[in-house]
Amino acid sequence: MIPVIGLVVGVIAGLILQPTVPVVLQPYLPIAVVAALDALAGGLRAALEGMFDDRVFLTSFLFNILIAAFIVFLGDQLGVGSQLSTAVVVVLGIRIFSNAASIRRNIFKA
Amino acid sequence: MKQTVPEPGRRPDASMTLLNEVMRRPLDPGYADAARRRARRAAAGEPTEPRVPALVVAMLVAVGLGLVVTVAVVHLRAPQPAVTQARSVLADQVAERSMQVEELTDRSVALAAEVDRLERAGTLPSSLRETNDLDKLANGTTAVSGPGVVITLTDGGLAGDDRDQRVWDTDLQFVVNALWASGAEAVAVGGERLTAVSAIRSAGDAILVDLQPLNGPSYQVEAIGDTEDLQVEFARSSGPAFLQVLTTHGIESSVQGADELSLPAGRPQTLRFATSPATDTGSPGPTGTPGETSSRAPDPGTGGNDQDDTAKDGA
Numbered sequence: 032m033i034p035v036i037g038l039v040v041g042v043i044a045g046l047i048l049q050p051t052v053p054v055v056l057q058p059y060l061p062i063a064v065v066a067a068l069d070a071l072a073g074g075l076r077a078a079l080e081g082m083f084d085d086r087v088f089l090t091s092f093l094f095n096i097l098i099a100a101f102i103v104f105l106g107d108q109l110g111v112g113s114q115l116s117t118a119v120v121v122v123l124g125i126r127i128f129s130n131a132a133s134i135r136r137n138i139f140k141a
Numbered sequence: 142m143k144q145t146v147p148e149p150g151r152r153p154d155a156s157m158t159l160l161n162e163v164m165r166r167p168l169d170p171g172y173a174d175a176a177r178r179r180a181r182r183a184a185a186g187e188p189t190e191p192r193v194p195a196l197v198v199a200m201l202v203a204v205g206l207g208l209v210v211t212v213a214v215v216h217l218r219a220p221q222p223a224v225t226q227a228r229s230v231l232a233d234q235v236a237e238r239s240m241q242v243e244e245l246t247d248r249s250v251a252l253a254a255e256v257d258r259l260e261r262a263g264t265l266p267s268s269l270r271e272t273n274d275l276d277k278l279a280n281g282t283t284a285v286s287g288p289g290v291v292i293t294l295t296d297g298g299l300a301g302d303d304r305d306q307r308v309w310d311t312d313l314q315f316v317v318n319a320l321w322a323s324g325a326e327a328v329a330v331g332g333e334r335l336t337a338v339s340a341i342r343s344a345g346d347a348i349l350v351d352l353q354p355l356n357g358p359s360y361q362v363e364a365i366g367d368t369e370d371l372q373v374e375f376a377r378s379s380g381p382a383f384l385q386v387l388t389t390h391g392i393e394s395s396v397q398g399a400d401e402l403s404l405p406a407g408r409p410q411t412l413r414f415a416t417s418p419a420t421d422t423g424s425p426g427p428t429g430t431p432g433e434t435s436s437r438a439p440d441p442g443t444g445g446n447d448q449d450d451t452a453k454d455g456a
Contacts, residue, residue: 033196033199033200033203034199034200034202034203035203036200036203037199037200037201037202037203037204037206037207038203038204038206038207039207040203040204040207041203041204041205041206041207041208041209041210041211042207042208042210042211044204044207044208044211045207045208045209045210045211045212045215046211046215048208049212049215050212052212052213052216057216060213060216060217061213061217063209063210063213064210064213064214064217067206067210067213073168073169073172076168077168077169077172080168080172081176082172082173082175082176083172084171084172084175084176084179085196085199086175086195086199087169087171087172087174087175089199089202089203089206090171091169091171092206093202093206096206096209096210130168133168
């Protein structure tokens with residue numbers, strides 16, 4: 032429960048404060064959002080399957096975002112930034128889809 | 142025929158672990174581990190709830206993550222930086238090219254001055270030179286200075302978008318024509334010298350004089366001539382009444398005498414010449430001969446008409 036409340040507080044704070052993002056970090060934003068979606072889908076599925084865990088959820092959330100950003104950074108340095116971004120999006124996208132399918136099965140039993 | 146039999150204990154799709162990993166186990170294995178750990182603790186009789194410091198850390202991390210993701214989403218919904226970047230690149234290019242044009246124009250003026258100097262030093266008979274000088278003065282190819290009149294028109298309602306409260310190209314045309322008619326010897330609008338073939342026109346919201354945009358909201362029309370005569374003649378013309386009409390639209394105007402005005406030379410003109418078409422229709426073409434240009438002196442009688450013609454061209 033605590034991390035969910037924390038996330039909501041963070042979202043509200045983000046909407047109210049509207050801080051500006053440094054230009055350096057801007058290429059990583061789309062990937063970070065996709066990684067966050069993946070962690071959210073995973074957490075929701077775990078909760079529905081009765082094995083949700085705060086710490087796993089938060090660490091997967093945090094590390095998803097950090098690693099996704101790092102891969103994009105690495106790609107930029109190697110000159111294959113857009114390709115690596117695509118790779119990250121494909122992998123995370125597949126995971127989001129499969130998790131979403133499990134969530135659907137859990138909720139609708141179909 | 143030999144069949145490849147997978148070794149025992151080795152899956153046939155072992156070479157595709159990466160894809161399998163992605164497709165079959167989308168859920169973080171950590172959840173299963175954590176569930177097992179909890180079950181073990183519960184079986185051992187240990188407390189399964191996390192301690193308070195862990196909860197505080199979890200809360201802080203969660204707030205931070207929520208903040209980061211929200212900021213990212215909000216930022217991504219804003220206009221794409223790539224688009225604005227492309228725009229700024231184009232704007233830079235426009236500025237750069239405009240500067241090049243400016244430089245080349247300056248060079249052209251300098252060269253024209255040199256040509257002038259050489260002509261003076263050269264062998265032209267004095268009478269011819271005098272005619273030449275007068276023509277240049279009249280058609281705006283040399284810079285001139287002297288006393289004159291400055292008429293300033295200023296946009297009204299600066300905050301609003303009302304087109305009626307802005308100075309239009311036709312307003313400037315009217316003022317310029319009135320000044321020619323009042324005996325102005327040379328006229329410049331916004332620092333652009335008017336020649337016999339200048340056009341004052343608008344493109345969108347901008348007013349162009351010889352294709353050079355003017356910077357609002359104030360527009361200056363400078364005319365060289367005898368200050369007193371010009372002012373008197375202008376007061377007698379339809380100019381003041383027109384300015385009065387503009388005032389009702391919120392456009393402010395002022396007419397001031399000036400002891401010393403200096404107007405630049407007009408922009409270099411491309412040489413125009415007439416060719417006789419194969420089938421003569423009998424109507425005069427829109428182009429004039431170079432010789433005609435020099436005869437179009439803007440004296441009080443015909444100067445106004447000349448300007449009117451070019452103004453109509455542009456409108």
